[in-house]
Amino acid sequence: MIKSEWFFWLVGAVFLAMAAQMVVDRTNPKRLGTAAFWGLLGLCFFYSTGVNDKSLPSEPLGVAVLALICLGGFNLTGKGKPDTTSESERARLAARFGGKLFIPALTIPLIAMVCAVVADKWKIGGRPLLEEGSETILGLGLGAIVALGVGMWVLRERRASVPLHAGRGLLESMGWALLLPQLLAVLGAIFQAAGVGNQVRKITESVLPDGQKLTAVAVYCVGMAVFTMIMGNAFAAFPVMTAAVGWPVLIEQMNGNPAAVLAVGMLAGFCGTLCTPMAANFNLVPAALLELKDQYGPIKAQAPTAGAMLACNILIIYLFAF
Amino acid sequence: MIVLLGVLVVVLGFATRRNPLLVVGVAGIVTGLLGKLSPVEVLRTFGESFASSRSVTIFAITLPVIGLLERNGLQQQARTLIGKLGTKLTTGRFLTLYLLLRQVTAAVGLQTIGGPAQSVRPMIAPMAEAATERRWGHLSAAAGGGGRPLPEKVREKVRSHSAGTDTVGLFFGEDCFLAIGSILLITGLVNSTYHTHLEPLHLALWAIPSAVCAFFIHGGRLLRLDRTLERELVTANAQMAVEREDALDRSEEGGAAK
Numbered sequence: 001m002i003k004s005e006w007f008f009w010l011v012g013a014v015f016l017a018m019a020a021q022m023v024v025d026r027t028n029p030k031r032l033g034t035a036a037f038w039g040l041l042g043l044c045f046f047y048s049t050g051v052n053d054k055s056l057p058s059e060p061l062g063v064a065v066l067a068l069i070c071l072g073g074f075n076l077t078g079k080g081k082p083d084t085t086s087e088s089e090r091a092r093l094a095a096r097f098g099g100k101l102f103i104p105a106l107t108i109p110l111i112a113m114v115c116a117v118v119a120d121k122w123k124i125g126g127r128p129l130l131e132e133g134s135e136t137i138l139g140l141g142l143g144a145i146v147a148l149g150v151g152m153w154v155l156r157e158r159r160a161s162v163p164l165h166a167g168r169g170l171l172e173s174m175g176w177a178l179l180l181p182q183l184l185a186v187l188g189a190i191f192q193a194a195g196v197g198n199q200v201r202k203i204t205e206s207v208l209p210d211g212q213k214l215t216a217v218a219v220y221c222v223g224m225a226v227f228t229m230i231m232g233n234a235f236a237a238f239p240v241m242t243a244a245v246g247w248p249v250l251i252e253q254m255n256g257n258p259a260a261v262l263a264v265g266m267l268a269g270f271c272g273t274l275c276t277p278m279a280a281n282f283n284l285v286p287a288a289l290l291e292l293k294d295q296y297g298p299i300k301a302q303a304p305t306a307g308a309m310l311a312c313n314i315l316i317i318y319l320f321a322f
Numbered sequence: 323m324i325v326l327l328g329v330l331v332v333v334l335g336f337a338t339r340r341n342p343l344l345v346v347g348v349a350g351i352v353t354g355l356l357g358k359l360s361p362v363e364v365l366r367t368f369g370e371s372f373a374s375s376r377s378v379t380i381f382a383i384t385l386p387v388i389g390l391l392e393r394n395g396l397q398q399q400a401r402t403l404i405g406k407l408g409t410k411l412t413t414g415r416f417l418t419l420y421l422l423l424r425q426v427t428a429a430v431g432l433q434t435i436g437g438p439a440q441s442v443r444p445m446i447a448p449m450a451e452a453a454t455e456r457r458w459g460h461l462s463a464a465a466g467g468g469g470r471p472l473p474e475k476v477r478e479k480v481r482s483h484s485a486g487t488d489t490v491g492l493f494f495g496e497d498c499f500l501a502i503g504s505i506l507l508i509t510g511l512v513n514s515t516y517h518t519h520l521e522p523l524h525l526a527l528w529a530i531p532s533a534v535c536a537f538f539i540h541g542g543r544l545l546r547l548d549r550t551l552e553r554e555l556v557t558a559n560a561q562m563a564v565e566r567e568d569a570l571d572r573s574e575e576g577g578a579a580k
Contacts, residue, residue, distance in 0.1 A: 004377075011380050041379075048373035058373065062365030065372045066347060073344035085393045094395030094402065101391055101399045102432075108384055109430045112500060116523045136522045137377050140384070140501045148387040155394050166389025171382065176343055181503045182378040183346045185510040187332070189371030190350045190364070192515045194325050194357025231336035235507055236345075240329055247516060259520055262508045263497065263528035270493040274486075278337070286438035286485035290447055293474070297482030298489070305490055305540045312535040320531070 001127050004134035005049050007141040012045030018168040022080070030078030034172065037071040040064055041179065065186065072176030082169030097155065104151035108143040115139025181235055188239030200244035205253075208245075213254060214318050220245040221314045224265055225272035225306075232278025234269030241265070250321070260321035268313040274306035275299055328353025375510035381501045388434060400427075400435040401445050413453040413480055414548035417487045418541045420446055424491030425533060429498035436488055447484040454480050454551055461559045473558040476551060483547060487540065494536035497529035505529075 019039030025031050044064050050056030071077060085093065094101065116136045122129040130138045148163060157163070171178065191197060208216055220241060227237035246265055250256040273279045277299065287295040294300075328349050335345030354364035388396075407419055424436050434440070455472055462470055472480075496502045500522040509520045 007380070007383075008376050011376075011383050014383065014386070044372065045376060048376055051369055051373040058369030059362060059365045061369030061372055062367070063369075065368045066365075069343045069347035073341045073347065075341070085395075087398075090393070090395040091398045092395075094398035097394060098399065101394060101396045104387055105391055105396065105432055106430060108387070108501075109499060113523075116500070116521070136500055137380060140380065144383045144387060147384075148390070151387050151390050155390065157390065157394075162393075163386035163390040166393050167386030168389075170385045170389045170392075178382060179379060180342055180346070181507040182372070182375050182510065183343060185375040185378050185507055185514060186368060186371040187346050187350050187353075188511040189375070189515045190354050190367050191328065193363075193367050194328065194353045194359060196325050196328060196353060196357070199323060199326055200329075227333070230333060232339075233336060233342070235504065236332060236336050236342070238504075238507065239511055240332065242511070247512075258512065258518065259524035260528045262512065262520070263505070263525040264532060266504050266508060267494065267497060267529060267532045270497075274489065274493065278339075282489050286442060286489070287482075289438050289443045290481040290485060292478055292481055294478055294482075297478055298485040301479075301482040301486035302490060305486075305536070305543060308539045309494070309532065309536055312539070313532055316531050316535075 001124070001131055002129060002138055003131045004137055005052075007134075007138055008045050008049065010141065012042040014164075014167070015039070015042030015045065017164060018171055021165065021168055022172075025080040028078050028080030028172070030076060031080065033071055033076030034078055037068060037077045037176065038171065040068055040071070044068070065183075068176075068179065069183070072179065077176055079169075079172035079175065082165060082172070084166065084169060100154050103154055104147045107147040107150050108140070111143035111146055112136065112139035115142060184235050184239055188243065191239060191243050197243040197248065201248035204245050204249055208249065213322065214314075216245065216249050216254065217318045217321075218314050220250055220261075220265055221268035221310060221317065224269040225275075225310055228269040228272030229276040229278065232273075232276055232280070234266060234273055237269050237272070238266060241269075250317070254322060256317070256321045261317055264313050264317050264321070268310055271306040271310040271313065274302040325353055325357045327356055371514050374514035377513075378503070378506040378510035381503065381506065384431070384501065392434070397435055397440050400432075401441065404441070404445055405449075411453060412457070412548050413450045413483075413551060414544045414546070416453055417446075417450055417483060417544045417547070421487050421491045421541055421544065422537060424488060425495030425537060428492050428495030429533065431499045431501065433492060433496050433499075433502070436492065438485055438488065442484050442488045446488060447481050450480050450484045451477065454555075457552070458555050458559075461555055462562070465559055465563050470562070473554070476554050476558065479547075479551070479554075483544065487544065490536060490540045494529075494533045498526050498533055500526040 015038045019035045019042060022028065022031055022035035028034055044061060047056060047061055051058045051061050115130060116139050119130055223241045223245060224237055227241055228234045231237055246261055250261045251258050273282060277284055283299050284295055286298050331349040331352050332345060350368065351364060354367060427435055454476060458472055497504055505522050505525050508525055509522050512518060512520050
């Protein structure tokens with residue numbers, strides 16, 4: 001049986017290998033901090049296996065997570081100048097390979113879908129081939145591995161270090177932001193453990209009239225959008241609004257379909273992202289790149305769509321999630 | 323009630339643009355302590371929830387293959403593909419087509435082939451502008467004043483819509499891919515916090531209705547944009563014609579007075 005933990009070890013090993021490359025990358029002014037961040041993250045992926053099956057204490061992992069937060073939060077990570085192809089070389093390579101470049105990229109979702117839909121019924125010696133409940137995640141992992149093989153074959157690339165270097169370049173340019181979603185999930189768990197969910201549930205239940213589905217859905221979606229506009233980030237709004245309304249009211253009290261409520265709720269948050277200057281990378285950076293006089297031009301172009309989509313998302317949850 | 327201060331820390335931290343990692347760390351510690359967890363219990367919660375939410379970060383496994391494809395010209399190939407689409411279309415139709423392409427590619431995990439720096443500035447905005455300029459060229463040539471640059475207001479509007487279309491297409495396409503950050507955040511958060519089991523695939527499927535709505539809503543607006551632009555171009559053209567006549571009149575008067 002292929003276990004999801006193996007896959008987490010693979011991700012951890014990739015982080016460690018990239019960290020080893022970072023240590024010797026003299027073009028990165030913060031190479032040691034960067035290597036420490038990704039190396040520690042890689043180790044955490046291995047150590048977590050022990051925490052999950054209770055064979056190792058979880059406190060050291062908590063300390064390591066705080067160390068990761070400090071390394072990223074106090075700007076101790078940076079990026080080097082990756083040894084890659086120039087714009088003109090890329091144009092030449094694109095002309096040479098043409099549409100074949102899309103084949104490896106499309107392999108990932110294809111295999112992930114196959115694993116999630118078909119392979120969860122495959123068995124070897126009476127036991128399922130893929131660990132139960134992890135088919136999608138394992139599918140993504142297998143998809144990425146197969147795609148890498150296909151890619152190296154299609155592009156006639158023999159050196160395994162090339163994709164590793166190229167991936168590290170992307171990793172360094174995303175930086176610690178890559179870890180933010182996981183840390184927001186951690187924050188959500190802490191909120192729950194500290195009883196934030198219960199407090200907010202009491203408030204919302206006293207404010208929301210009983211059984212008013214449409215009102216409750218609207219509060220969840222508009223809340224997601226407004227919180228996202230204030231914070232500039234739907235990922236940060238999500239744990240708060242889900243603890244407040246999404247989970248206790250819409251899912252537990254009104255028996256909503258969790259997948260529908262939460263997936264569409266997140267999209268309601270994206271409607272907020274479209275309208276806020278706080279989401280600078282999506283709204284202000286394009287205005288600067290396009291040399292617009294009005295830096296709110298993109299927001300003005302997006303706002304009517306965002307408003308209509310918010311209404312759509314409310315209706316989708318109201319009509320189909322219950 | 324006092325634990326709600328933790329939520330306030332998050333809101334204030336993000337709203338004042340502190341480093342998000344620090345906001346999360348501080349909010350976690352503050353909330354835990356206010357919720358009467360001991361410092362050791364706070365550490366334990368950090369550790370346990372990190373261990374059970376690792377699935378959120380695993381999309382990193384796709385970076386080597388994406389990096390390999392990008393260094394071999396994936397983005398350039400995507401640009402060539404778009405370039406073939408847009409030579410004879412109006413601004414609105416071209417942008418609608420790009421919206422569809424952006425949504426579909428994002429939905430199969432190719433979020434990085436578009437974006438303000440990758441595609442909008444080098445590709446989408448110039449092509450959308452060129453389509454408007456073609457129309458403007460016809461109009462002003464008919465009025466006897468060909469070769470003038472686009473009115474500033476119109477140019478700004480076309481560029482803004484180019485950027486907006488890219489963002490809308492990305493936002494309402496990417497969630498149909500099961501290994502995107504937001505989908506994995508939902509499953510990671512819910513599975514570790516509420517002890518249930520959600521599959522990323524189900525969430526991704528539930529993003530499809532909104533994606534379809536977004537295509538029709540934003541696409542409809544883009545097609546209407548053609549009409550708005552036409553009206554603004556005609557007005558600007560008429561205004562310029564009037565100004566030109568005024569200028570002619572004035573120079574004639576000047577000639578008479580001499």
